[in-house]
Amino acid sequence: GESVGLHLPTLSVQEGDNSIINCAYSNSASDYFIWYKQESGKGPQFIIDIRSNMDKRQGQRVTVLLNKTVKHLSLQIAATQPGDSAVYFCAENMVGGKLIFGQGTTLQVKP
């Protein structure tokens, strides 16, 4: 069935530490994955994406890792800042162009 899940609903980290947010997906045929960030009162915003022919992709302070063997996706944020506090969603592109979102992990950054 369609299911994208995150391991932890809330993650609390100290400012300056690295954050790792995890996501498990169920459809082994999915070929494209995206991480979104949603700040309070706003719509989700694109952070980084990865295709299934890659296992790692880096952006500015963010890295996405894809493990197709265990159908696992993670988002790593380096040197987490207060502005990183938000809800993070992984999303999986299904056949037919439907983007299925996971339930979200709330990242809290402690000063």
Added chain:
Amino acid sequence: DTAVSQTPKYLVTQMGNDKSIKCEQNLGHDTMYWYKQDSKKFLKIMFSYNNKELIINETVPNRFSPKSPDKAHLNLHINSLELGDSAVYFCASSQSPMNTGELFFGEGSRLTVL
């Protein structure tokens, strides 16, 4: 310039009423979407239109009727509102229907049904 704009931002109404949420995108995208976000932050796709044609229609009650007068606009009309319709509704757009690029979301419209 706001890329995807939706109005109203807040909507409070009584059960049984009919209401509409409007959405416009100025990105020149071909594809637009409506997503519903519940109180637990779960985002679920409702509809998708590509160039004014419906391409995704999830299991949504037929009280919900999307309308796309042109590819830059996708409005959502809801008849006979129920308590369970209370949620934040997000409009989004993408360059193509295959989601091979990012979705651009609006700021959301919070609907509260009393």
